[in-house]
Amino acid sequence: MLVSPVTRALPGIHLNFILILVGAATICAAAGALIGLPTLRLRGDYIAIVTLAFGEIIGVVAVNGQSVHVGGGMTLTAGNLGISAVDAPYFPGVGSFGLLNLRPWYWLIFAILLVVLFVNLRLRDSRLGRAWVALREDEVAAVSMGIPLVKTKLLAYSTGAAFGGMAGAFFGTYYTEVNAGQFQFGFSIFILAMVIIGGLGSIWGAVVGGLALGYINNYLIPDVLNGLPARFGLNFQLTQVEFGIFGFLLVIMMVLRPQGLIPERRRRLELTAKIAATDAQLAEGPDTAGGAT
């Protein structure tokens, strides 16, 4: 159903892209919960470290799975080949997406982005979103006030992973293949940098961080500034040091604007209130300033 007649004639599995998208989100949600289980007792930075480590493990398993035989002459994975020849999306009336016309791809990922944004904004201002913030703020108080720890935490993992699954489905069809080499450690760090530069915990921050780093990575560095070192008589191109540039940006952000480009509302409230308190203190005069706090 709803598969391009051209690809339907080819061997292999062919499904409509919407089905793939939903399937990827569902499977990744389950995988997210599974990976979330061993990290339940961890918090903050430690969760990030373990999550990144899982990213490495899965890549290595995908490459080396080639030498694991599961019977019938089959191996667990196809190794470095990954999954290749992934169908392009096909919609009736639009036809199959081609590689020459990028517009349909753009509108597709834009639509996915809108769905993810909608879901995130709704969740943030809901019973579940409140419970997530409460758990982040104080786990002991949160469970004492009736928030189920395991279920709530795993739901957070699952939703995050489901969004990742949707992005992965698009990624696969856009590049017509999926393999471990596309998901190097640097790529994880690149995405993490988008979130940090945008503002941790902020939905619009992640959008702006993604746009900013995407613009720098895909346009500013390779097309505009790439020849800059050569003009100063230096023997390298800017694309060769791009990770250095991102690292530099992160450091600059940490020093000048640690809350990110668009800080989370709560953090912004905290910061402005602190400034207001300091102002009030100064207005009262130096005598009372010490005792007021």
Next chain:
Amino acid sequence: MSPVETPGPPAAAVLRAERITKKFGGLVAVNDVSIDVPQYSIVSLIGPNGAGKTTLFNMLTGLYRPTEGRIFLGERDITHGRPDVINRYGVARTFQNIRLFGAMTAVENVMIGHHTRMRAGMFGSIFRPPRVRREERETRARARELLAYVGLREPAFDQLASQLSYGDQRRVEIARALASQPILLLLDEPTAGMNPHESQALTEFMRKLRDELRLTILLIEHDMKVVMGVSERVTVLDYGKKIAEGEPAEVRVDAAVIGAYLGRQA
């Protein structure tokens, strides 16, 4: 404010801990303690620092598992219950060193207290059918009602909890506990850091809670004026053991209690 319905026969023990012990490695923090909290009563738990009072609270609310012994809420065995489940059964608490969600507003903090009584799940949260909208609206209204009830002033409702004054933070914590519609309220040193006037006001407020909301209250308290003024029964812990129990007037003159507080004579 409508009183909370509490099923079960009157004057029965709401909470009964039977010979509970908690060991941390070689340290026996709570040693073979039994305690009965009758319905609609106010019971105080006193004892010197490190006597095991908060450890006992943590077992009653499911944060710690007792090494030995059993805990009953009414007829229900909650010895091995998870904290969130015990909260749903009707036990709510406050903490000695206030544990509010600092980055959330006072109203949001109280809404968290109502979490177990709400039903919106993942899909309800995303699609917001009328049922979820109504639930959210009612929870918010109820949270404001509760904040007013505990005496928070309107302008503080939408301030971040971390920016409230100390006294207001205590109030919000009690409102948050009340939001879960408990039958039993555990207060861990509610008057800590308060002046005598504020302590007196809180004492009256505890009676009001018991009478208006039909609550049963168990509190840890250091201020003897509060203990003697508010509680029907007093249990005294020292080095993890229960050394005395009874009416305030009896406990006050108990030799073991005086010894624990002032030091025993050789």
